[in-house]
Amino acid sequence: MAAFLSLSKPRLTVLIVLTAMAPYALYPVPEMLTPSMTETPSLSPLTLLFLTTGTALCSASANALNMLYEPGTDAKMSRTRNRPLVRGLVSPRLAALFALAAGAAGVGALYFGVNSTVSWLGLSNIVLYAGVYTPLKAVTALNTWVGAVVGGIPPLMGWAAAAGEAATRDGSCRELLFAGDGSSAGGWLLAALLFAWQFPHFMALSWTIRDEYRAAGLRMLAWTNPARNGRVALRYSLAFLPLCLGLCAAGVTEWSFAATSLPVNLWLAAQAARFWRLGGHGGSARGLFWASVWHLPSVMILALLQKKGMWSRAWRSVCGGGDSGDGEAGVWEYDELDEMAGMTAARVESLGGR
DSSP states (O other), X not given: OXXXXXXXXXXXXXXXXXXXXXXXXXXXXXXXXXXXXXXXOSSOHHHHHHHHHHHHHHHHHHHHHHHHHOHHHHTTSTTTTTSHHHHTSSOHHHHHHHHHHHHHHHHHHHHHHTOHHHHHHHHHHHIIIIIIIHHHTTTOTTHHHHHHHHHHHHHHHHHHHHHHHHOOSOOOHHHHHSOXXXXXXHHHHHHHHHHHHHHHHHHHHHHHTHHHHHHHTOOOHHHXXXXXXXXXXXXXXXXXXXXXXXXXHTTSBOTHHHHHSXXXXXXXXXXXXXHHHHTTTTTHHHHHHHHHHHHHHHXXXXXHHTBTTHHXXXXXXXXXXXXXXXXXXXXXXXXXXXXXXXXXXXXXXXXXXX
16 A cells, blocks of 8 residues: 555655645635625535545645656666555556556546546646656656746646636636636636746755756756756746735735735745856755745745635624625615515516416
């Protein structure tokens, strides 16, 4: 059992699941679906359960297929030589069956428990990671950009799952991810945030083991073009500044998030600048790596704590400010009651005339 768990790369899978859960929680709840307007939560815990389970299974499938493809190169690197296929703890046949079963179960859970858009995103992530990114590692350093796309898809899955809960039309991919009113912007910004994060994190990590990548025949910028490796890490570290502002402008977070995330983003950018300036030497690679490790959860937690309207709704629920009937919600309720009363009266009159 432990060997099959290792096939799924559990720590990576947990990270992927968390990056899908955060956008689900950050999705702006439509006012008509808030608990103040209805007696039930707007976003279903059952949907969240299927989202997390399906995402974890899809990740496990992709990771197992990745290990199936490159046991030879894994054996040449210190960080991968203890993987189960390299050590012979699992046969390739059983690993393939595990990957197929996990993939089918994951895509199925997302399709039947969430929606078709999320299931297609889950399937595309398996294909991109195992079928494009993995073989591309031996061909070109552009594999890192493909891997970053893979990392950006789980946030879209979480966003589309929440959007499906609040969908008012057909719940199609276009409505969930390409809404004409711009309400999908938050999902794409969160995906861009995860896409950008891959670069400072991986460029620092790969630099420390660049000789092993070279010996294994895997083409990474850390050894094919070290100068560009540093520039790319710095460039994408700076991208967090406009991305966090974008989340505020898109109505995903309060504007205070722009201020509270600024120190964390500047810290990452400073470490990336040092990494670029020193070419990875002088402990700069290690500094950037650990900065990236702490940066992502910090930004996500700050965003969750400053979700748009969360604290104002909490304040109204405690102080009763939203129940006075003087606000927009109260007007909406009275208008609806008047309309319902009129419809009822008309119905009674029509029945009486029969």
